[in-house]
Amino acid sequence: MLKSLAALGLRYSSNAKLPHGQQLSNVTKICFSPLPEVSKWLVPVQVQYIENGKTKMCDIFKVHDSVSIVLYNISRQKLIFVRQFRPAVYYGLIINNFRELPKEDIDLIQYPYELGMTLESCAGMVDKDKSLAEIAREEVFEECGYDVSVDRIEEVMNYRSGVGSSGAKQAMYYCEVTDADKVNSGGGVEDELIEVVELSLDEAKKMVQQGAINNSPPSCLMGLLWFFANKAPANA
Ligand SMILES: Nc1ncnc2c1ncn2[C@@H]1O[C@H](COP(=O)(O)OP(=O)(O)O[C@H]2O[C@H](CO)[C@@H](O)[C@H](O)[C@H]2O)[C@@H](O)[C@H]1O
Numbered sequence: 001m002l003k004s005l006a007a008l009g010l011r012y013s014s015n016a017k018l019p020h021g022q023q024l025s026n027v028t029k030i031c032f033s034p035l036p037e038v039s040k041w042l043v044p045v046q047v048q049y050i051e052n053g054k055t056k057m058c059d060i061f062k063v064h065d066s067v068s069i070v071l072y073n074i075s076r077q078k079l080i081f082v083r084q085f086r087p088a089v090y091y092g093l094i095i096n097n098f099r100e101l102p103k104e105d106i107d108l109i110q111y112p113y114e115l116g117m118t119l120e121s122c123a124g125m126v127d128k129d130k131s132l133a134e135i136a137r138e139e140v141f142e143e144c145g146y147d148v149s150v151d152r153i154e155e156v157m158n159y160r161s162g163v164g165s166s167g168a169k170q171a172m173y174y175c176e177v178t179d180a181d182k183v184n185s186g187g188g189v190e191d192e193l194i195e196v197v198e199l200s201l202d203e204a205k206k207m208v209q210q211g212a213i214n215n216s217p218p219s220c221l222m223g224l225l226w227f228f229a230n231k232a233p234a235n236a
Helices: 002-010 087-097 132-144 201-207 218-230
Strands: 043-051 054-062 066-073 078-085 117-120 122-125 153-161 168-177 195-200
Touching: 066 132, 066 153, 066 218, 078 122, 078 132, 078 201, 078 218, 117 218, 122 132, 132 153, 132 168, 153 218, 168 218, 195 201, 201 218
Parallel strands: 066 168
Antiparallel strands: 043 054, 066 078, 066 122, 078 117, 078 195, 153 168
């Protein structure tokens, strides 16, 4: 089971041949520890409420809102994705194999880090005072290397993710790019190690076929369904 999931993590990797400047993720140590009392990224809160006279509670955490962009290269009819190591996905996949939080480093032979590699739409958190479309434009540039103006970024829909735990808002956008818009290899900024992956429409369609197993977030798959329903060429 775990082996086949690791294969899923490796799927769509472009292997050795990455565009100049892009680095392939190689994780060599993983360990888990309880969340510190103060986290820059997650703020845990308990909500207490009375519903139909019954007192209830819900433990939640606040995270940043975010944007995601369905990116379509019309020069080559390819959908553009990003592939990266996601610690949360890795943790979610392996933690049920342990009775309690392991104190030692995780055995990466038994639990390869590739389990936590995901294929996602280009996305980013809303952590600056800019319009959502401008943040989307920046993510397309930083993660995927396409330089487009904000007016080419089309708003698709807004929705809430993690409704049981965070309820954070995500705004989805759509953008068509051409090879002429590609100005660098992408790959993210600062510590990010993001691989740009291009899929043909046939390959991308397999991700949303009945029975598909993905490491991708629902927002990416929903973006694909939206694309095939609204934007894909008639012959796709
Ligand atoms: N919990 C955490 N702990 C430590 N460092 C953290 C962190 N969260 C973010 N970071 C840091 O912030 C950086 C920037 O994150 P991004 O803005 O690229 O959002 P990301 O793509 O991770 O998730 C975006 O895309 C995914 C997929 O759509 C959405 O789920 C998500 O809400 C959205 O922000 C990360 O590379 C990391 O260094």
